[in-house]
Amino acid sequence: MVDWQSERQARDERLVAGNKFAEGKMVAPDAATALLEALIRPGDRICLEGDNQKQADFLAACLVKANPKVLHDLHVVQSGIVLPEHIDLFEKGIARRLDYSYSGPQGAAVARALNSGKIELGAIHTYIELFARYVVDLTPHVALTVARSADRQGNLYMGPNTEDSPSVIEATAFKGGIVVAQVNDVVDKLPRVDIPGDRVDFVVVAPKPFYVEPLFTRDPASITEIQILAAMMAIKGIYAEYGIKRLNHGIGFNTAAIELLLPTYAEKLGLKGKIATHWALNPHPTLIPAIESGWVKQIHSFGSEVGMDAYMRARSDIYFTGRDGSMSSNRMYCQLAGLYATDLFIGSTLQIDLNGNSSTVTADRIAGFGGAPNMGSDAHGRRHPSEPWLKAGREASDGHPHLARGRKLVVQLVESFSEKMVPVFVEKLDSLDLAEKFKLDLAPVMIYGDDVTHIISEEGIANLLLCRTAEEREQAIRGIAGFTEVGRGRDRKMVEKLRERKIIRRPEDLGINPLDAHRSMLAARSIEDLMHWSGNLYDPPNKFRNW
Amino acid sequence: MLTLRFRHTAKGRLSGKTDKAIIGVVASGNLEVLLERVLAGAACEVVIATPLRGYDATWKAVVAEFVERSSPGGLRISINDGGARPDTVYLRLMQGCALMEAE
Numbered sequence: 001m002v003d004w005q006s007e008r009q010a011r012d013e014r015l016v017a018g019n020k021f022a023e024g025k026m027v028a029p030d031a032a033t034a035l036l037e038a039l040i041r042p043g044d045r046i047c048l049e050g051d052n053q054k055q056a057d058f059l060a061a062c063l064v065k066a067n068p069k070v071l072h073d074l075h076v077v078q079s080g081i082v083l084p085e086h087i088d089l090f091e092k093g094i095a096r097r098l099d100y101s102y103s104g105p106q107g108a109a110v111a112r113a114l115n116s117g118k119i120e121l122g123a124i125h126t127y128i129e130l131f132a133r134y135v136v137d138l139t140p141h142v143a144l145t146v147a148r149s150a151d152r153q154g155n156l157y158m159g160p161n162t163e164d165s166p167s168v169i170e171a172t173a174f175k176g177g178i179v180v181a182q183v184n185d186v187v188d189k190l191p192r193v194d195i196p197g198d199r200v201d202f203v204v205v206a207p208k209p210f211y212v213e214p215l216f217t218r219d220p221a222s223i224t225e226i227q228i229l230a231a232m233m234a235i236k237g238i239y240a241e242y243g244i245k246r247l248n249h250g251i252g253f254n255t256a257a258i259e260l261l262l263p264t265y266a267e268k269l270g271l272k273g274k275i276a277t278h279w280a281l282n283p284h285p286t287l288i289p290a291i292e293s294g295w296v297k298q299i300h301s302f303g304s305e306v307g308m309d310a311y312m313r314a315r316s317d318i319y320f321t322g323r324d325g326s327m328s329s330n331r332m333y334c335q336l337a338g339l340y341a342t343d344l345f346i347g348s349t350l351q352i353d354l355n356g357n358s359s360t361v362t363a364d365r366i367a368g369f370g371g372a373p374n375m376g377s378d379a380h381g382r383r384h385p386s387e388p389w390l391k392a393g394r395e396a397s398d399g400h401p402h403l404a405r406g407r408k409l410v411v412q413l414v415e416s417f418s419e420k421m422v423p424v425f426v427e428k429l430d431s432l433d434l435a436e437k438f439k440l441d442l443a444p445v446m447i448y449g450d451d452v453t454h455i456i457s458e459e460g461i462a463n464l465l466l467c468r469t470a471e472e473r474e475q476a477i478r479g480i481a482g483f484t485e486v487g488r489g490r491d492r493k494m495v496e497k498l499r500e501r502k503i504i505r506r507p508e509d510l511g512i513n514p515l516d517a518h519r520s521m522l523a524a525r526s527i528e529d530l531m532h533w534s535g536n537l538y539d540p541p542n543k544f545r546n547w
Numbered sequence: 548m549l550t551l552r553f554r555h556t557a558k559g560r561l562s563g564k565t566d567k568a569i570i571g572v573v574a575s576g577n578l579e580v581l582l583e584r585v586l587a588g589a590a591c592e593v594v595i596a597t598p599l600r601g602y603d604a605t606w607k608a609v610v611a612e613f614v615e616r617s618s619p620g621g622l623r624i625s626i627n628d629g630g631a632r633p634d635t636v637y638l639r640l641m642q643g644c645a646l647m648e649a650e
Contacts, residue, residue: 226634417632458634483608483633507641508616514641 007176014039014178018202025154025197026186027204032062035202036144037070039178044074044141046095047134047168051080051127051331052102052215052370053303054161056146058206059182060085063144068093075099077138079127079164079331081106081368082213090118099138100368101125104215107365114366114438124366124444126373128335131164134171143172143179145200146210149190150183154197157190160283160304160312160327161212165195167332173199184209191324214306214541216282218256221526226415226458229507229517231257234346234413235266236510237461238454239275242388242409246278248338248375250347254413256286258346260522263293280337280375283308283319283327285540289523289533291318301327302334302371311537331371338375343388345375346411349446350418351426354474354486356449356464358412361431366438369446376447378408392453395465407465410447411454416482423484424457425477449473457482460506467503479504551595551603553610557620559589563648570646571639578631582624582643589620597628609633613640622647 003009017038021031036059040046048063049056063071064085074095081087081103089095090113099122103110113119125133134140145165147156158165173179180202181195235258238244249255262276277297281287283305290296300320304312304327312319312327319327338345349358360367382389389406397404414424435443455462455477462476471494479495481487498504507514524530527544566584573579586592593610613619617640624643626636 224635226632226638229638415632416634421632458638483605483612483637488608513645514638515645517638517642 011176011178015201018178022202024152025201025203026152027202029058029204029207032059032204033065035180036063037066039180040071040074040142042072042074045077045138046074047078047140047143047172048076048086049143049145049164049168050078050082050086051164051303052082052104053212054146054163055083055211056144056182057083057085057211058208059144059146059180059204063094064088064092066094072096077130077134077140079130081110084109087113096120097122099123099125099130099133101127101130102368102370104367107367111364111366111438124368126369127164127331127371128339128374131167131332134167139175139177140168140172141177143168143177144182145169145179146182147195148183149185149187150181150200150203151187151190151197154181154200154203155190155193156181156183156195156197156200157192158194159191160309160329162194162329163303164331166330169195169199180204182206182210191326192322194328212304212306214544216251216284216305217307217541217544218251218253218284218286219527219544220256220260220286220522220524220529223253223257223260223519223522225517225519227254227257228261228519228521229512229514230254230413230415230456230458231261232265232512232516233456233461233507233510234258234411235261235271235275236269236512237505238344238409238411238456239266240269240271242343242391244275244344244388244409246342246386247276247344247346248280248342249284250345250372250375252348254348254415255346256284257522259284259286259290260524262290262295263523264521265516267293280334280342283312285527285530285538286524288530288538291315292533300334300337301329302331303329306541307539310539311534314537335371335374338371339377339379340382342408343386344409344411346413347372347376348413350424351429352412352414352424352455352477353426353429353449354477356452356455356473356477357429357445358447358452359429359431359444360446361429361434361444363430363434366434366444369444372446376410377451378410382406382408392465395463407453409453410451411456412447412452413456416457416459416484416487423486425481425484425486427486455480459487460504463503463505466501472498472503476503548596548598549600551597551606553593553607555591555610555614557589557591557614558618560620561618561622561644561647565647565649568643568646570642573627573629575629576631576635577629578636578639579627580624580639580643582622582647584621584647585623586621591619591622591624593624593626595626595628597630599628599630605633609636613637617641617644619644
């Protein structure tokens with residue numbers, strides 16, 4: 001007799017073990033470690049949520065306290081390795097194998113643990129790639145999630161921080177897994193239900209509200225004139241040129257500068273309503289002046305941003321909000337939006353090689369990918385046309401117009417030198433050395449050169465769509481690489497020819513007055529300015545309050 | 548402080564009539580540029596006072612590129628550098644020329 005319901009039986013056994021520590025679904029915080037030891041089995045795949053923003057930090061701390069003789073060899077399948085506790089799981093031998101997406105602040109610790117054999121690496125994914133594997137071959141046995149509030153039935157309210165949770169919980173709950181939620185409080189009536197209670201098995205009220213990283217706040221006070229110059233080129237040479245309405249911005253001061261130039265410089269160019277109206281974007285505080293000036297029609301977000309709750313509630317015409325009025329985010333949907341429904345991605349990077357491949361890997365840090373490779377790639381499954389997409393496709397192809405497909409614009413916006421005079425343009429990416437050192441099958445490349453359509457530096461725009469040979473491509477990149485070695489190694493004659501063909505465009509070719517590259521051009525020059533723009537609805541986190 | 552001096556012959560005289568302009572501030576990672584229309588014909592001189600040694604070749608390249616692209620004949624340019632990156636230096640020079648060309 002084949003047993004077709006062994007998974008359900010195993011789940012029931014786990015529930016019985018866990019119920020010893022619970023009253024209904026409620027578990028006291030000091031029983032949380034014992035609960036996890038009872039629910040989780042050695043070798044299980046677990047997701048300890050945990051992305052680049054919100055953190056199930058209390059459950060993480062409880063899991064680290066588990067006895068490694070009871071819990072060992074766990075396979076961690078989660079988007080973010082962000083907290084020190086995530087690394088501790090491996091150091092203590094509770095977890096062994098890792099499949100993940102992003103490890104920003106723990107990039108160096110991941111590299112060390114990999115080197116010492118504490119982490120056995122499966123692969124580094126993009127977000128939707130990992131979520132996709134949740135329903136194919138990396139389904140979690142146990143998911144530890146985090147919400148703002150729960151009720152007694154286990155319904156969860158996540159508010160603006162829904163983020164990865166629906167993807168994680170759906171995969172776990174419908175494949176015989178167990179879901180445990182950390183919450184800030186238990187209430188009789190939730191503002192809205194983000195996760196239905198019948199997908200949640202246990203609820204723990206954490207002693208402290210869960211941590212959220214303000215990852216998308218950029219202080220306008222730190223934006224330089226070089227960044228303003230490059231942002232003006234992006235607006236005039238790309239947004240206006242292609243008529244970009246639907247877009248995604250990466251995080252960084254370069255793109256924050258674009259956001260702050262919309263109500264000033266772009267307004268002067270008469271571009272309002274013609275560009276930058278529909279966004280797949282986290283709630284960047286630096287977009288507030290553009291929203292308040294009527295530039296933005298709508299924004300869907302991957303996650304939330306600390307301090308933006310009241311502002312988003314008051315601007316429900318712009319943001320996606322629940323019936324209760326609070327904003328709602330969803331990383332899976334927003335990543336898909338960035339992949340299929342935007343015409344442009346623009347972001348920064350740490351290194352670009354002569355083929356246009358880019359990487360944010362630096363020596364001894366494995367920071368992962370997050371969402372950039374999906375935002376920054378051409379979706380070959382896309383079938384709906386739009387003017388910018390068709391124009392980019394025409395530029396890339398000399399073939400038959402009816403068979404030419406469109407192209408998403410993927411723009412790298414950099415300064416030729418980053419901090420401490422480290423060149424951004426290089427002959428060889430550091431990620432190749434890293435792949436060799438850590439024996440990775442694949443060198444971590446954030447965005448492959450064949451997906452990049454334009455590179456912008458303070459020296460100009462290189463349009464790679466118009467290049468026809470590898471040599472043209474290399475010289476187009478050298479031609480905007482400034483005073484780096486790569487830039488100084490250019491063939492000056494060829495670069496001038498590329499400029500005649502508009503493959504390279506300088507600020508002067510675009511009619512940009514260098515005197516406009518001034519901080520007075522920014523719609524807000526400080527966090528305090530952003531607060532004023534928002535009618536004091538934006539409530540910046542303390543670390544950004546310097547007045 | 549180290550002083551570097553570069554003399555060039557530009558393609559032509561810089562247009563405009565402004566005699567003198569100052570742009571930028573001396574601060575860490577920034578620089579102040581004084582431009583004076585005092586030289587004859589297409590001559591251009593750039594004098595740099597910088598706290599950092601070892602960047603002579605970079606300064607030379609930046610000044611040569613600037614002279615090539617903007618034709619600043621007639622100008623003596625004095626730079627008070629606070630350890631600025633070459634891209635910032637280049638932007639300041641272009642801004643200075645724009646000021647001198649303004650009517």
